[in-house]
Amino acid sequence: MPSSAPGMVTARQIAESLGVAVSTVGRALADDPRISARTKALVREAAARLGYVENLPARMMRGGASRLIGLMLPDIRNSFYATIADAMSRCCDAAGYQLVISIADDPAVEARHTRELASARVAGIVIVPTAEPAPETRAILARFPHVQLLRRVAGLAPVWFGIDDRECLRAGTTALIARGHRRIAYVGGETRYSTGAARLAGFRQAVAEAGLDPVLATEHLGPPADTRFGADALRSVLEAELPPSAIVTGAVQLTSAVLGALAASRSPLARQIAIAAFGDEPVFGWWPGKLVAMAMPVEELAQSCGNWLIERLRTGAPLEEHAYLATTKLSFRLSGGR
Structure with missing residues (x-):
């Protein structure tokens, strides 16, 4: 048996505690059919009592599978x-x-x-x-x-x-359009990720299907887990010459960032903007404004x-x-x- 790390119980110590051969302990732990059920039970009980941790590489060398x-x-x-x-x-x-x-x-x-x-x-x-x-x-x-x-x-x-990221964002954006919103901003992840590319495509599809002017559908793309980017994007949205009446988010962390930035904003528009939020996080429940949460079967x-x-x-x-x-x-x- 390969030696164990310092302080770890060895198969030899189990063997000595039971008065059996080290090879018997190894075979019992490997569920070898040559070892009786009674001996296997005794070895496993002793191993558990002493805190024995099996050597994974050694077990795999004996033909065992990784778990x-x-x-x-x-x-x-x-x-x-x-x-x-x-x-x-x-x-x-x-x-x-x-x-x-x-x-x-x-x-x-x-x-x-x-x-x-x-x-x-x-x-x-x-x-x-x-x-x-x-x-x-x-x-x-x-x-x-x-x-x-x-x-x-x-x-x-x-x-x-x-x-189905594309359909998810298409449906979320369509829900805002159905409620009368025509100026919509999208804050989502970079398109170098397959998820970011699909979600942006879903947003654009909803805008096209509704026949909206694409100039009024602004896009803000960045790192999907960067809350600073989300907050900066929100400020750009609010400071636009013609601010949108709704925002669609394309990542959970960006949703959190946008909601946090809206809550901290002193702009009179902040609480009036409707949100189609990617994800349905429990923490989003605090938001008192207009919110459509896209919940996925994660x-x-x-x-x-x-x-x-x-x-x-x-x-x-x-x-x-x-x-x-x-x-x-x-x-x-x-x-x-x-």
């Missing part, structure tokens, strides 16, 4: 990604796996974290990729079962689970993604091309009148 699944997220500061992590964790736990969460929204950090997950011998990876993953990231992921979540990048896994999406990957890991089936669009539960929460 770790990596989840790579760009951010976890809002309940959108937190809900994904929670749902995925429960999904993995129910199937006997453990979720390992990594936060990376920079190609260099993404590459390093991917390398560390591979070093830990994860069974699979669910990734919300950066816009341009490094060659190292692509090469490593090519050797591991992996699924793209929300964002979609060419050259990575052909398996993708996401939201938990369902994460569970579907996790279950799909785990089933492929369990059966050994190849990860053939698959795309899942979560659209069935798009809903709106209305407040503040028109």
Whole structure:
């Protein structure tokens, strides 16, 4: 048995506590059929009592499978990604796996974290990729079962689970237009991300379908998780020569930033502007103004993604091309009148 780190209980210590051979302990922990059920139970009880932690590389060398699944997220500061992590964790736990969460929204950090997950011998990876993953990231992921979540990048896994971002923003913008708004500003994420490009396309589609003058549909694009950009965009909207009567947001963090900046603004227009907000965060409930919240089935999406990957890991089936669009539960929460 490989030696353990200082302070960790070894298989030899378990063997000594039971008066059996070290090889017996190793075989019992590996569920070897040559070891009796009674001995396996005694070994596992002793291992639990002493706080034994199995050496993962050693177990895999004996033919054991990894029970770790990596989840790579760009951010976890809002309940959108937190809900994904929670749902995925429960999904993995129910199937006997453990979720390992990594936060990376920079190609260099993404590459390093991917390398560390591979070093830990994860069974699979669910990734919300950066816009341009490094060659190292692509090469490593090519050797591991992996699924793209929300964002979609060419050259990575052909398996993708996401939201119909275009339809979501088209529906949210149309809801404002139906309430009589004609001057509408869009504050959304950069189009270098697949999600940002699709959401902007949905906004433009709604404007075109309604026959609105595109000059009155202003666009403000920036980092989707940068609250400073969201606040700056809001100030530009309010200071425009012909301010809009409504704003559509294209990211959860930008929604928070816009609402916060509106609340802090001294402009008489701030409380009159209607909002079509991407996401339906619990914290948005404080806003007393006009709000249409675009709620996505995030938990369902994460569970579907996790279950799909785990089933492929369990059966050994190849990860053939698959795309899942979560659209069935798009809903709106209305407040503040028109």
